[in-house]
Amino acid sequence: MKCFAAVALSAALSLYPCASVLALSLHGFVEGAGGFRLKDDPAQARDATMEEVRLQVELSQDGPADSRLFFKADLLGDGVEERWDADLREFYLDFSPAPVIDIRAGRQILTWGTGDLIFINDLFPKDFVSFFIGRSLEYLKVGSDAVKFSLYPGLFSLDLVAVPHFTPSVVPQGERLSFFNPFTNRIAVPDESLPIRKPAATPANTELALRLYRTFGSYEGALYGFRGFFHEPVGMDPANQTLFFPKLSVYGGSIRGPFLQGVANFEFGHYDSREDRPGTNPLIENASLRYLLGYERELWTNFFVRAQYYLVQMLKYGGFKASLPPGAPEMKEYRHLLFLRLTRLLRYQTVELSLVGFYSPSDEDGMANPQISYKITDGLSVASGANIFFGKKDFTLFGQLDKDDNLYLRLRASY
Amino acid sequence: MARKRFVWLSAVVLLFLPIGGLFSRAFAGTPGGAEEIMRQSVLVQFYSGNDMKTKVTMRLLSKEGGERVRELIMARRNVKTGGDQKYFILFRQPADVRDMTFLVWKYPQRDSDRWLYIPAIKLVKRIAANDKRSSFVGSDFSYEDVSGRAAEEDNHTLLREEKYEGKDVLVIKSIPKDEKSADFGYKVSWVDKGNFVLWKEEYYDKRGALFKVFTADEVKSIQGFPTAVKRTMKNVQTGHWTEVTYEEVKYNLGLADGVFSERSLRNPPKELAR
Numbered sequence: 215m216k217c218f219a220a221v222a223l224s225a226a227l228s229l230y231p232c233a234s235v236l237a238l239s240l241h242g243f244v245e246g247a248g249g250f251r252l253k254d255d256p257a258q259a260r261d262a263t264m265e266e267v268r269l270q271v272e273l274s275q276d277g278p279a280d281s282r283l284f285f286k287a288d289l290l291g292d293g294v295e296e297r298w299d300a301d302l303r304e305f306y307l308d309f310s311p312a313p314v315i316d317i318r319a320g321r322q323i324l325t326w327g328t329g330d331l332i333f334i335n336d337l338f339p340k341d342f343v344s345f346f347i348g349r350s351l352e353y354l355k356v357g358s359d360a361v362k363f364s365l366y367p368g369l370f371s372l373d374l375v376a377v378p379h380f381t382p383s384v385v386p387q388g389e390r391l392s393f394f395n396p397f398t399n400r401i402a403v404p405d406e407s408l409p410i411r412k413p414a415a416t417p418a419n420t421e422l423a424l425r426l427y428r429t430f431g432s433y434e435g436a437l438y439g440f441r442g443f444f445h446e447p448v449g450m451d452p453a454n455q456t457l458f459f460p461k462l463s464v465y466g467g468s469i470r471g472p473f474l475q476g477v478a479n480f481e482f483g484h485y486d487s488r489e490d491r492p493g494t495n496p497l498i499e500n501a502s503l504r505y506l507l508g509y510e511r512e513l514w515t516n517f518f519v520r521a522q523y524y525l526v527q528m529l530k531y532g533g534f535k536a537s538l539p540p541g542a543p544e545m546k547e548y549r550h551l552l553f554l555r556l557t558r559l560l561r562y563q564t565v566e567l568s569l570v571g572f573y574s575p576s577d578e579d580g581m582a583n584p585q586i587s588y589k590i591t592d593g594l595s596v597a598s599g600a601n602i603f604f605g606k607k608d609f610t611l612f613g614q615l616d617k618d619d620n621l622y623l624r625l626r627a628s629y
Numbered sequence: 630m631a632r633k634r635f636v637w638l639s640a641v642v643l644l645f646l647p648i649g650g651l652f653s654r655a656f657a658g659t660p661g662g663a664e665e666i667m668r669q670s671v672l673v674q675f676y677s678g679n680d681m682k683t684k685v686t687m688r689l690l691s692k693e694g695g696e697r698v699r700e701l702i703m704a705r706r707n708v709k710t711g712g713d714q715k716y717f718i719l720f721r722q723p724a725d726v727r728d729m730t731f732l733v734w735k736y737p738q739r740d741s742d743r744w745l746y747i748p749a750i751k752l753v754k755r756i757a758a759n760d761k762r763s764s765f766v767g768s769d770f771s772y773e774d775v776s777g778r779a780a781e782e783d784n785h786t787l788l789r790e791e792k793y794e795g796k797d798v799l800v801i802k803s804i805p806k807d808e809k810s811a812d813f814g815y816k817v818s819w820v821d822k823g824n825f826v827l828w829k830e831e832y833y834d835k836r837g838a839l840f841k842v843f844t845a846d847e848v849k850s851i852q853g854f855p856t857a858v859k860r861t862m863k864n865v866q867t868g869h870w871t872e873v874t875y876e877e878v879k880y881n882l883g884l885a886d887g888v889f890s891e892r893s894l895r896n897p898p899k900e901l902a903r
Contacts, residue, residue, distance in 0.1 A: 280899065316892070323749075324751060325752045326753075351749070354750065371892065427891075432742045434891075472740060475740065479755070511757050512763070515760050515812075516763060516764070520757075562689065562764065563764060592697050592723035592724070595725060628723070628724030629724065
């Protein structure tokens with residue numbers, strides 16, 4: 215696939231001079247980005263968290279009968295991993311076999327749900343490493359090789375996604391960011407890595423995701439269903455010293471609409487951990503109920519505040535506690551996470567100051583991401599910020615990243 | 630049904646347009662008359678036709694010589710003339726917002742519903758920007774300047790009649806009924822006596838100093854609707870100004886209500902996008 219992306223990229227670039235003749239839309243950017251650690255991290259050999267230059271090429275071509283072919287790929291020089299890479303971000307075909315049906319087939323980024331950086335029913339792959347080292351937001355999402363059917367019969371709308379080929383989320387694995395090794399019960403040392411086993415690409419392992427939605431006046435309601443796998447490796451196989459992605463089904467719903475001069479949203483999901491229904495296997499994440507409550511408001515002109523409260527209630531907690539081996543990290547029954555985003559736009563919206571904060575009172579960990587970005591001209595922009603992590607325990611989400619605080623700078627020229 | 634009502638309404642409007650000038654003198658003397666003129670002016674500016682689509686180019690200019698360009702396609706549908714409307718906007722330029730789409734369901738009596746679609750992450754975001762005074766895409770136009778402020782929100786007084794660039798105009802002063810509902814302390818409008826086109830508007834801040842000036846620089850009759858195809862908003866306090874051009878303006882395309890939906894945000898149909 216990487217090889218294909220590289221070939222397609224060079225083909226796309228050679229098309230540039232004749233793009234207008236072919237009525238082809240060709241765009242993209244060149245970006246340089248760097249980031250470094252603010253603290254000495256004994257678990258990390260390098261000071262740099264990001265050192266890369268990338269060229270993005272985006273091509274789209276309209277075809278007959280409302281069809282469209284879309285291609286987006288990055289060519290990437292990565293100083294941290296010391297390699298060149300090609301990354302096929304998206305490559306899909308859109309077509310409408312009937313007025314009430316849209317189909318999108320190919321590699322595509324999929325997003326739904328109402329959370330801001332907190333996902334309950336959006337069970338599509340994400341790249342958390344990109345987010346934690348300060349890449350631009352678009353790199354938080356990873357494409358899925360999928361077919362999406364969208365139906366619009368009238369009263370409601372329906373999205374049905376089939377993902378035959380599993381794509382995991384990217385989580386800290388020691389290369390740039392530290393991770394907690396659950397087999398050794400400590401933060402991994404440099405060059406320590408854990409093999410992760412992906413589910414085989416068999417028809418039975420095809421992931422299915424569904425969203426049924428409609429508006430009720432100004433309010434948007436949605437129901438969700440998912441059958442597939444956890445996208446983070448929350449299963450342990452001690453015999454092979456391997457992590458894996460346990461089977462998962464999720465049922466949920468959401469509502470979003472105006473509330474007290476702002477926008478409020480509520481989302482919930484029932485996570486059915488299908489490989490450990492009784493909850494007695496401490497090596498596999500338990501079932502849970504997850505709730506998210508959010509509220510956003512423009513407090514004064516060009517100043518936005520968003521607050522979220524996220525609750526994960528572990529189900530079968532008794533089973534988990536009884537089966538927990540001595541010395542193993544003890545998760546709490548209720549995990550609380552608070553989120554705050556402040557955004558201030560200045561100078562005709564060319565300067566954006568933002569602060570994103572997470573804090574979990576139950577895990578006693580969190581992170582803060584202050585950022586300033588400036589659009590120097592229509593085609594040139596710069597962004598700089600920091601990711602600061604804190605936590606009392608090594609095994610919590612942000613706690614394992616405690617020594618990975620970093621400062622980053624990105625410069626992008628678009629064409 | 631909607632079409633029938635539209636035909637009927639346009640007949641009434643067409644009937645009254647030519648003689649509007651005759652009436653204006655009669656009802657201009659009373660506060661109610663001034664409000665009626667402003668109501669007609671809002672209809673002409675923001676409600677012409679049953680629906681409308683145009684290519685919009687905005688040049689954002691600073692006194693230091695800086696220039697930024699926004700290019701977008703805007704479609705609008707009246708749910709009710711003088712009342713609720715739906716807007717759909719597709720951004721074409723600059724690069725960082727290209728292919729973003731924006732959907733607004735506008736209600737004159739309460740906050741609009743707004744959605745923004747960010748194509749890079751395929752995210753449909755609900756925008757909590759309830760402040761109508763916020764700048765529209767970083768320009769000198771506020772949301773309210775783009776989608777209209779209901780005449781009922783202000784108290785209007787006819788100041789005088791005069792000639793504005795050779796046209797007979799009514800000069801009307803408007804003071805917000807609720808001070809907090811506007812970023813201006815009062816505004817003065819130059820409204821065409823014949824067809825209610827707004828030629829010029831001056832906005833004064835809460836201390837009474839002039840801060841923004843709107844001018845309609847070129848008005849064309851398109852399908853019988855007077856349309857300001859070139860307009861400027863200048864902030865006289867900062868020296869920043871925005872020039873707007875409307876091209877390929879079309880009215881009464883028969884856009885369906887369902888087109889102003891999440892489906893179009895994620896996958897803009899040809900009727901809106903081209």
